[in-house]
Amino acid sequence: DTGVSQDPRHKITKRGQNVTFRCDPISEHNRLYWYRQTLGQGPEFLTYFQNEAQLEKSRLLSDRFSAERPKGSFSTLEIQRTEQGDSAMYLCASSPSVITDTQYFGPGTRLTVL
Amino acid sequence: AQSVTQLDSQVPVFEEAPVELRCNYSSSVSVYLFWYVQYPNQGLQLLLKYLSGSTLVKGINGFEAEFNKSQTSFHLRKPSVHISDTAEYFCAVSAGTGTASKLTFGTGTRLQVTL
Numbered sequence: 329d330t331g332v333s334q335d336p337r338h339k340i341t342k343r344g345q346n347v348t349f350r351c352d353p354i355s356e357h358n359r360l361y362w363y364r365q366t367l368g369q370g371p372e373f374l375t376y377f378q379n380e381a382q383l384e385k386s387r388l389l390s391d392r393f394s395a396e397r398p399k400g401s402f403s404t405l406e407i408q409r410t411e412q413g414d415s416a417m418y419l420c421a422s423s424p425s426v427i428t429d430t431q432y433f434g435p436g437t438r439l440t441v442l
Numbered sequence: 443a444q445s446v447t448q449l450d451s452q453v454p455v456f457e458e459a460p461v462e463l464r465c466n467y468s469s470s471v472s473v474y475l476f477w478y479v480q481y482p483n484q485g486l487q488l489l490l491k492y493l494s495g496s497t498l499v500k501g502i503n504g505f506e507a508e509f510n511k512s513q514t515s516f517h518l519r520k521p522s523v524h525i526s527d528t529a530e531y532f533c534a535v536s537a538g539t540g541t542a543s544k545l546t547f548g549t550g551t552r553l554q555v556t557l
Contacts, residue, residue: 370532419485430488435483
């Protein structure tokens with residue numbers, strides 16, 4: 329396994345711009361998760377997919393956020409009209425479909441909104 | 443809903459000394475418990491997990507944790523730390539029922555190992 333990969337690793341944008349992040353899970357992992365981690369805090373759950381179906385979204389995921397996982401492979405997380413409060417590390421994780429399976433995390437995308 | 447409390451934001455310790463990082467959780471349902479480590483500018487790596495069975499769980503890098511249901515705790519221990527153990531440690535829980543397995547994390551404990 330090559331592990332979970334995320335792109336880009338860093339993104340600096342101006343307030344009001346749209347940004348999109350990509351996550352490539354470990355191959356054959358059915359579940360894919362997005363978390364957000366702000367400075368000094370633990371990761372907070374945003375959303376997760378079982379194959380291509382988005383099964384749960386956190387209340388943290390405002391209308392400006394959208395996530396997709398076409399064909400059940402890679403996933404994208406888009407933030408529209410970014411705000412300074414969106415500055416954070418966005419982490420992606422994947423796991424096989426059994427509830428007890430370990431979630432494997434990617435290195436994250438650090439977003440800075442100026 | 444579940445919640446996790448990590449009582450210590452920072453733990454300084456000398457190399458080769460023992461360490462304990464504390465974690466307490468709250469949940470109305472049975473839970474699975476995890477400890478993850480995060481090195482600077484990296485993602486999270488699983489140290490160990492408790493699903494069921496023996497309450498003493500051994501993980502990677504010489505770490506172990508003990509599940510205590512009556513005290514709702516899952517403290518992480520290592521008998522002798524190394525400089526390379528310096529990192530942020532996160533305790534997490536997931537619901538032990540249903541199909542969702544999202545993790546709820548604590549705020550983390552920074553372990554600082556010095557000579």
